[in-house]
Amino acid sequence: MRRSGQGSHIAATVIELAGKPDPYSIRKAAEALCQRHPLLHAHLRRSFFTFIAKWQIGPPGALPVITHETGNLEELVTRILNAGEIDIFRPGPNLQIHVLSQGDNHSIILLWPHALFDAIGIEKLIAELDSLDSIPRQEWGETNPSSGTPAELWKAAYPMIEEMRTFPSASIRSLHQPRRRSGAARFEVLKFSSDSTRIIQDKLAKTSGELLMIPYFAALSARAVAKVINSRNTGPSDMLVSLPVQRIANPSARPLFQNHMAAWSLLLGDQDLNELSTATKALYRSYASFMKRKLPTAMEALIKLNERCPSRFYLFPITHYLKGEICSLFHSHTGKVAAQTEALFTKPILNAYHIPSVSTPPGIGIFFSERNSQLACTISWREGSLDADELITLRQHLFDDLGAKAPTSP
Amino acid sequence: METKLLEIIQNEILEFTGSPTPETDLFEAGLDSMAIMQLLLHIEDHFKVVLEPADLSRENFQTTSKIATLITSKS
Numbered sequence A: 001m002r003r004s005g006q007g008s009h010i011a012a013t014v015i016e017l018a019g020k021p022d023p024y025s026i027r028k029a030a031e032a033l034c035q036r037h038p039l040l041h042a043h044l045r046r047s048f049f050t051f052i053a054k055w056q057i058g059p060p061g062a063l064p065v066i067t068h069e070t071g072n073l074e075e076l077v078t079r080i081l082n083a084g085e086i087d088i089f090r091p092g093p094n095l096q097i098h099v100l101s102q103g104d105n106h107s108i109i110l111l112w113p114h115a116l117f118d119a120i121g122i123e124k125l126i127a128e129l130d131s132l133d134s135i136p137r138q139e140w141g142e143t144n145p146s147s148g149t150p151a152e153l154w155k156a157a158y159p160m161i162e163e164m165r166t167f168p169s170a171s172i173r174s175l176h177q178p179r180r181r182s183g184a185a186r187f188e189v190l191k192f193s194s195d196s197t198r199i200i201q202d203k204l205a206k207t208s209g210e211l212l213m214i215p216y217f218a219a220l221s222a223r224a225v226a227k228v229i230n231s232r233n234t235g236p237s238d239m240l241v242s243l244p245v246q247r248i249a250n251p252s253a254r255p256l257f258q259n260h261m262a263a264w265s266l267l268l269g270d271q272d273l274n275e276l277s278t279a280t281k282a283l284y285r286s287y288a289s290f291m292k293r294k295l296p297t298a299m300e301a302l303i304k305l306n307e308r309c310p311s312r313f314y315l316f317p318i319t320h321y322l323k324g325e326i327c328s329l330f331h332s333h334t335g336k337v338a339a340q341t342e343a344l345f346t347k348p349i350l351n352a353y354h355i356p357s358v359s360t361p362p363g364i365g366i367f368f369s370e371r372n373s374q375l376a377c378t379i380s381w382r383e384g385s386l387d388a389d390e391l392i393t394l395r396q397h398l399f400d401d402l403g404a405k406a407p408t409s410p
Numbered sequence B: 001m002e003t004k005l006l007e008i009i010q011n012e013i014l015e016f017t018g019s020p021t022p023e024t025d026l027f028e029a030g031l032d033s034m035a036i037m038q039l040l041l042h043i044e045d046h047f048k049v050v051l052e053p054a055d056l057s058r059e060n061f062q063t064t065s066k067i068a069t070l071i072t073s074k075s
Helices: A023-036 A073-082 A119-127 A150-164 A194-207 A213-231 A276-292 A295-306 A311-321 A388-402 B002-013 B033-047 B064-074
Strands: A010-017 A042-046 A053-057 A065-068 A096-102 A105-113 A185-191 A239-245 A262-268 A329-336 A347-356 A364-371 A374-382
Touching (some): A010 A073, A010 A119, A023 A096, A073 A185, A119 A347, A150 A311, A185 A347, A185 A388, A194 A276, A213 A239, A213 A329, A276 A295, A276 B033, A347 A374, B033 B064
Parallel strands (some): A065 A096
Antiparallel strands (some): A010 A347, A185 A374, A239 A262
16 A cells, blocks of 8 residues: 555545635634544554554644635645645644635635545535534544455455456556656546536436436546547557445445445446447446346455555556556546535535545546535546646546536636 | 335345335435445346336435336336
C-alpha cells in the first residue's frame, strides 16, 4: 500500500454554503470531532507476524482547519489533493478542513483518506460535523472481522480467480499510457442545474428506467472513456468497469469509519459500447451473470485475502492477467451528498460533491452525485493519462450521452 | 405472490429494523439502485417476468404491494 501510494489515496468533498461560516465555530467543532473519534489521529502499522494492518492511536492533536480568503476552488483542491499531507501510514491527523471564501462564494472542503472513509462515512461525518460533543467514542467501523484461514479464503476466492483468468482473452484498456510518467492528480467538476438534471433524469428513465442508475451511469462513463481510447487508434478495446458495492444492506447500520465495500469487475465488450441503451443492458447482464455465478462471495473472500498482503503482491497477478491494467476506469454514483444535513454552521448547503483522486492505471475516474436536485459529475485523472484535447472529447461524449450540458467549473 | 415477494426482499435484499409489511416504504428501508438490480434478478428467477425500463419507476417500486401488482399485470 505504501509503495503503490494507496496509503495516501485522498479525496476531497466540497460543500458550498449560502454565507460565510464562522471560522471560530468550525475550529471548536473540529476540536470536539477530534476528541470524539480517536481514529482521526491514528495511523496503520502492519503486524510483523500476520502482516495484517492495525490502527495505532497517536497523541490527540487538533484537526487542521485552514481558512483561505483568496484563490480559486480548483487551484486549492488540486493543491491539497497533491500535497501528500495525509498518509495513513504516518502519525498525524486523518482529516483536514479547509474554508474558502471568495466574494459571495463560500465552501467547506473536507480532505480525507479512502482507507478510512468512503462516501457513506463522509456522509455520516458531515451529519455530525457541527457538534461540540467531545465524549470519546469507541467507533472503529469494521475492523477486519474474522473470516477464515488463508487456505479457507483461497478456496472461497477461487471462482473469482478463475474469472480473472478469462480476462486476458479480452482487450481491456484504460487511459493509462505506460510510456508516459504518471503525474499529479487533476480533476474537473461538471455541475448541472436543476433543469439540466431533470432532462438527464428523463433520458435515464426512457433508456433504462429511473431506478437503474448504476448500470446507466457506469455504461455512459465507460463509453466516454472508450471514445478517448479509440481516438488513440490502438485497436478495439473492451472495458472492465470496477463498481464499488455496499455490503451492508441497511443504510443506518453502515459505519462511519472503514465501511468496507465489495468491488465488482464487470466486462463490457467492444460491440456492447456502440449504443448507450445496449451498453446499459450489457452491463446489467454482466451484473446478473456475476450474481448468478455467486462471484460476489468469491470477490469478497479475495479482498479479505488481499488485506493480508502489501498491495504490490496482489497487484502483480492482477496486472499480469490484465496486461498492465487494473480496470478501464473507476466509477461510482454515490447518490445524494449530505442528504441528512440541510445546513452547516447555520449556513444552508447550496451544493455538495466529491472529488476523489485516482491512481494510474487506470488513470481515470468518472464519479456522479447529486445535491438539491443538481447532478454533479467529477472527472478525475492523472497527468500523463489524459491530454487537453482528449479531455474535450471525453467531456463532449459525456454531454452527448447525458443529453444536457453544464458549465465546467469546480 | 405478495408474501413470497416480501420474503425475498426481507431475506435477500434488505435488512429491516422491524417487521416489514407489504406497505412498508422500501426506499426508506434502503432500496437503492444496486438492491433494485438484485430484486429484478429474483423477480426474473421466481416469477419468470422481465420488466421493461418504463416499469422501473419509484412509483412502481415504493412498496412490496405495488411491485406485486406490477408483476401480476405483466404475468
